[in-house]
Amino acid sequence: MKLGWRIFFFSLAAAVFAGISFTPIPGLAIAARHTLAVFALAIILWVSEAIPLYITSFVIAALLAVFVPQHLDGVTYKAFLAPFFSPVILLFLGGFVLAKGLERYNLDSVLASAILRRVGKRPAAILAGFMLVTAILSMWMSNTAATALMIAVALPLVRSMDADDPMKIGFLIGIPFAANLGGMATPIGTPPNAIAIAALRDAGVQINFLEWMGLALPAAVILLALTWILIMVMFRPKTAELTFSIQKVKKLGWREWAVLATLLLTVLGWLSGRFHKIPDAIVALAPAIVFFSLGLLGRKDFRSLGWDVLILMGGGLSLGKAVSASGLDVWMVSSLGMEGLPAVALFIGFILLTVVLTNFISNTSSAALIVPLAMGFAAGSNNLVVGVALAASASMLLPVSTPPNAIAFGSGLLKVKHMLRTGLIVAVIAIGVIFLFGLVIWPRLGII
């Protein structure tokens, strides 16, 4: 974005903030009014990306810390800084360290190779292999890194195919979509999940690692299967068999085994939380302690962890905290006249709003903006908040919708129309599956 536009959007955000902050609104307390002003500023800055997204988080925290506490009893500025080191941030940090270990010792490639060497020669099986590996990786590492690895693996095959074979497009679209969908399945798969978990925790609803997977994994698996079928139908392969070779991986040394063992033990620790009672965030420290103590990762690796993502999430959590503490959520619900709306209508409205927004702005920003509102409306319907988190990952329409899409588009082999047409159908399917789980399956099973 050009400097002129950056200055324009930043000035606009500042003006909107000042306008709302210093204009009395009937029925709205001062603290809630300041929070509303910060919320409006966050929308403008996160949508426009006029300044880096994570810097917007600092702006949010600073404004909340300065303007809100003096109008709220028993709340100090620390309440808006604490979310930057909350348990979900630690959980995510642990996930980043695990992913760094996997990448540093090429274990992501080992996994890809181990699965893809067994998929055979049929295009349908190869696509399934690509999508499965991408989804599994994106459950534990960033969607972007998983896509970058898998596109690099798929590229030689795609380039060797006939120029007019539609399946080329299918492979390149299947990988980013699988990354987006795989990210839904675990709390550390993508930041929106962690934002939802943190918001629910603040409201007294604890969802641990295993419980999240119980909610989201089945939905992600169904979506993956439906997306695979859709791609096979839309990009019907021209040939019955493809020659696909993947490099043999070299033997694993003690370092690789140590990383793998730590990964397995950490995941086991997360999944067995209800037995040992150690919080997920504390279990997440294990890989950091092991990797850096044994010298498996170094200071440079530590510096290159996704600190910007953590800060962005921290800003979202801080904003959410202010929305509930100031009573802005209650005011919004009553002033929008939505108190009497049936839960189903609210669920549908929020999911649609999230899917639209997430296709134009960052998934994390979408969740950071919508989850606090959903919390206000949720009042006993926590499935709405989980549904919003999953919907934030349904960014399939455009190359700019999410970094995995951008990576696949960067190959130069895709056109926007390919992504738009397929992505639109996948987004509609995702909405349907989220409705099904949020309105029927989760409530019936009583798991949320």
Add this chain to the structure above:
Amino acid sequence: MNFVVRVELCPNCDSPNTENLVRVQTGRPIRVYVRCRECGTFVARYTLERYTSDKTYESLLRFMRKHGHSIASRSRAQELEGFSKTVQEEFCETSDAPKSNLRLEEIIWEHKHQR
């Protein structure tokens, strides 16, 4: 023009005929040792922050796998869209630019100082 281009010369025989010896070692940054092809003298050493080959997209994929924590989809899309073009344009610009006679240390020092 806000950049300076210098053709590396051998400090011993002034020859511009040099070769790059790329050293890749696990756990350490990639280093390039520049050696004179005429007399074998050590000319310079570079430490790579990021490597980009003629296959720019593949290079970018490797970088993104390593630094995969990406949140700003729009800026990443712009980076991807313009990356190959930027590399190619900068290569042509660098090739065509007049070459400085200053020593590389002096150029680096001047540019740091200007910042």
